[in-house]
Amino acid sequence: MTQSTPAIRLDRATKIFPSTNGGSFTAMREVTLDVAPGEFVTVVGPTGCGKSTTLSLISGLEPASGGTVTVGGAPVTGIPRTVGYMFQQDATLPWRTVSDNIALGLRYRGVSKADARARAQRWIDTVGLTGFERYYPHQLSGGMRKRVAMAQTLITEPEIILMDEPFGALDVQTRELMQGELLRLWAGTGAAVVFVTHDLTEAIALADRVVVMTAAPATVKTVVTVDLPRPRNVDEIRLDPHFLDLYRKVWEPLRDEVEIARKKGASRG
Numbered sequence: 001m002t003q004s005t006p007a008i009r010l011d012r013a014t015k016i017f018p019s020t021n022g023g024s025f026t027a028m029r030e031v032t033l034d035v036a037p038g039e040f041v042t043v044v045g046p047t048g049c050g051k052s053t054t055l056s057l058i059s060g061l062e063p064a065s066g067g068t069v070t071v072g073g074a075p076v077t078g079i080p081r082t083v084g085y086m087f088q089q090d091a092t093l094p095w096r097t098v099s100d101n102i103a104l105g106l107r108y109r110g111v112s113k114a115d116a117r118a119r120a121q122r123w124i125d126t127v128g129l130t131g132f133e134r135y136y137p138h139q140l141s142g143g144m145r146k147r148v149a150m151a152q153t154l155i156t157e158p159e160i161i162l163m164d165e166p167f168g169a170l171d172v173q174t175r176e177l178m179q180g181e182l183l184r185l186w187a188g189t190g191a192a193v194v195f196v197t198h199d200l201t202e203a204i205a206l207a208d209r210v211v212v213m214t215a216a217p218a219t220v221k222t223v224v225t226v227d228l229p230r231p232r233n234v235d236e237i238r239l240d241p242h243f244l245d246l247y248r249k250v251w252e253p254l255r256d257e258v259e260i261a262r263k264k265g266a267s268r269g
């Protein structure tokens with residue numbers, strides 16, 4: 001992959017699902033977006049507009065109905081190995097320890113048990129879980145489980161990380177802590193990130209660019225460049241006066257779409 005090749009390219013990507021009444025439902029309409037290697041892009045939009053569907057197309061979980069989706073310059077035909085995921089619900093196995101859960105991705109890729117364990121230990125230390133290696137997920141706090149999830153995602157060194165509201169279920173303080181942790185961990189990876197969230201403060205604090213989607217069917221309404229310096233302290237950056245300008249730039253186009261989505265929902269209901 002050369003420097004000019006986008007990590008992800010959506011070119012007029014469209015997704016049509018069959019609907020339960022025998023018709024069809026367009027979830028995405030001609031979404032065009034490039035994400036550069038090492039870029040952090042967040043995606044916001046009204047509820048149900050097609051944000052998760054966009055991630056499904058990039059991850060190869062769903063094929064596009066029209067347009068093209070490429071990862072590292074190659075069309076997505078299956079689930080690319082260079083992609084890591086993090087969702088709102090943890091992907092930890094409840095019957096495996098922290099150490100085994102973190103090593104899992106490497107074991108699936110054929111790495112020996114000893115090597116996977118050693119690399120897992122490095123990640124356990126990096127995410128601040130030293131001493132909890134033999135704990136099971138249910139013995140951990142929500143924030144600690146997120147640390148496991150981040151280590152699980154990053155240990156395979158993905159070139160692309162797809163995140164669907166990964167901190168959505170956390171309380172506000174833990175969420176802010178995890179945002180800071182994510183930025184710290186991501187900074188050393190060079191991975192391109194697409195991060196879906198409903199939280200505009202989170203979207204701006206993390207991103208190089210915020211993509212605002214329209215009400216369903218999703219298409220790109222506008223893209224706001226976040227020209228805040230890195231490394232960022234997510235606690236402090238939201239107090240920066242420029243942060244408020246950026247918030248307005250994202251919220252104003254989004255507000256219109258939320259209103260459209262609300263009216264559509266009301267007319268359907």
Ligand SMILES: Nc1ncnc2c1ncn2[C@@H]1O[C@H](COP(=O)(O)OP(=O)(O)OP(=O)(O)O)[C@@H](O)[C@H]1O
Nearest residue numbers: 017018025027045046047048049050051052053054
């Ligand atoms: N497999 C599927 N079959 C049929 N319809 C689907 C399927 N997956 C998603 N949809 C529909 O596509 C639309 C977009 O869903 P999607 O989950 O992408 O929205 P979203 O923006 O991520 O929503 P939210 O903000 O609530 O998480 C929804 O109306 C949903 O019902």
